[in-house]
Amino acid sequence: MTGARPRNRKELLAAAAAGLFARDGFHNVGVGDVAAAGGVTASALYRHFQNKQDVLGHVLLTGVDELADRLRAAVSGLADDPGRRLDPLLLAAAEVSVERRELTALWRWQGRHMREADQKDLRTRVGSLLTDWLAGLRALRPGLDPGQTQLLCFATLSVFGSVGDHRATPGAGFAELLARLARAVVGVDLPTARPSSDQWRTRVAPPPSRREELLTAATRLFREHGFHAVSVDDIGAATGIAGPSVYRHFAGKSELLLAASRRMADRLTLGLEDALATATDPADALGRLARSYVDTVLRSDDLIAVYTTELANLPERDGRELRAMQRGYVAEWVRLLRSVSPGLDEAEARVVVHAALTIVNDIPRTARFADRPGLAAELTALTGAVLDAGATQP
Structure with a gap:
């Protein structure tokens, strides 16, 4: 009918x-x-x-x-x-x-x-x-302890989940490539935990300024609840001041989000520039960039979460600028990976790079892994395994 x-x-x-x-x-x-x-x-x-x-x-x-x-x-x-x-x-x-x-x-x-x-x-x-x-x-892998088993389990899930972070479509071999990357994660040899390698966790920082307190609190709240669910009053309350007092330091929520996003972009850019300036060849640059990314994410806590999820809530001009920076950063990873493995096409390389980045983004934000001794070394090993698997032609 x-x-x-x-x-x-x-x-x-x-x-x-x-x-x-x-x-x-x-x-x-x-x-x-x-x-x-x-x-x-x-x-x-x-x-x-x-x-x-x-x-x-x-x-x-x-x-x-x-x-x-x-x-x-x-x-x-x-x-x-x-x-x-x-x-x-x-x-x-x-x-x-x-x-x-x-x-x-x-x-x-x-x-x-x-x-x-x-x-x-x-x-x-x-x-x-x-x-x-x-x-x-x-x-x-019976030789792994329970924590290592869980780490590899969740890292593998991140490989599969990474397809939601980009639009690259390699074609008929997409699933096979993704499965190969996951297989590399399952088989990775995790390094022995060395807590001393994570010395940045124990550094004593000077007391933050009020502006810095507000930025830190806002970033944490944006990560936990989403930009739209957080009010200026919430941000003020998190730092012990009235909501209107926030406006003495920031014009509003959007300026706080912009400041957090630019800080994350700047940190990533500095790591990229250092890796490129000190490397001896593309493979060395890729390894240095991976280590830099792990270190930057672990030091940035809430910043990376906000940077990867909330840019759509920025004013159009600012959002466009920061998304371009994101794309440019990933493009450098892709360029280096293709230099190491010329047989990879652009879409395949992007799938590999995003799988590696997603592991580093996800694992520290999972409560059970956040305080693991030697997490930086483990994430570097996982990232390297994914990049190596992607660079190896089947």
């Missing part, structure tokens, strides 16, 4: 919302936008969802269920026969990540806007898969 209501209207709306959330960010999409994209009125949307958060929760929970169903067969029994089952599992995970790339991006960058109950439900739904994956990895 012409004009009949589709039976799957709820799923059509969810799909439309997923695309909008991934493209524009959760806070930049309204209920009316979702309704219009799904071809209904806002009042019709409320027949299926209570609010925008309800839509996001539905999208991610149903998506995770679909991904889990596809991977369950591959991960099942991994602990009993990891030697035979590992590579098929990695390839299956890579294929799912590539095919549902928009869901991967949504999960990584917008998942924090779900209701707390939905976030808990999400963790529960993926818990059994992670348990099986950890058991299989322990069986494959």
Whole structure:
């Protein structure tokens, strides 16, 4: 019948919302936008969802269920026969990540806007898969201690999750490349922990200025709650002052976000320039750049999280400038990697570089790893393994 209501209207709306959330960010999409994209009125949307958060929760929970169903067969029994089952599992995970790339991006960058109950439900739904994956990895590499096993498990997940951070599409071999990088992570030899190598953690800094206190507090709050969920009053309260007093130091939230983003960009640029200036050849430069990135991220804590997630909330001109700096920084990694391995095309090299960077971005922000002794050396080893695997032609 012409004009009949589709039976799957709820799923059509969810799909439309997923695309909008991934493209524009959760806070930049309204209920009316979702309704219009799904071809209904806002009042019709409320027949299926209570609010925008309800839509996001539905999208991610149903998506995770679909991904889990596809991977369950591959991960099942991994602990009993990891030697035979590992590579098929990695390839299956890579294929799912590539095919549902928009869901991967949504999960990584917008998942924090779900209701707390939905976030808990999400963790529960993926818990059994992670348990099986950890058991299989322990069986494959029994010499690792539990912390090392978990580190490799989560680093592998970061390789797959990295496809949500870029748009490079190498073509038919995309999943195979991703699986090869993950395989390298699984097999990496982690260095012995040397706490003294992380001396920057114990340095005693001079008391910060009020401006610095505000910048630090704002950056932490932006990371934890998202730019839109944080008010000037929140930032003032975090430093023990009234919200209006913040304006003595910054014009507003956007200026705080801009200051944090520029600081991170400056730190990365300095590391890049030093690596290029002191290296003897492209391979040496790439190694120096990897070590510099690890060190910079570990010293920057909340800055890197904000720099990689909140640029869309800057004024257009500033956001455009900083995104160009981000692209230029990654382009230098890609150039060096292709110099080391001329057989890699641009898209393949970008996939490799983003996989390496994502591991370094993700692991320190995972609470269970943040205080690991020798984390810098471990992240450097993981980054090197990914770059080496990417540079090696199959």
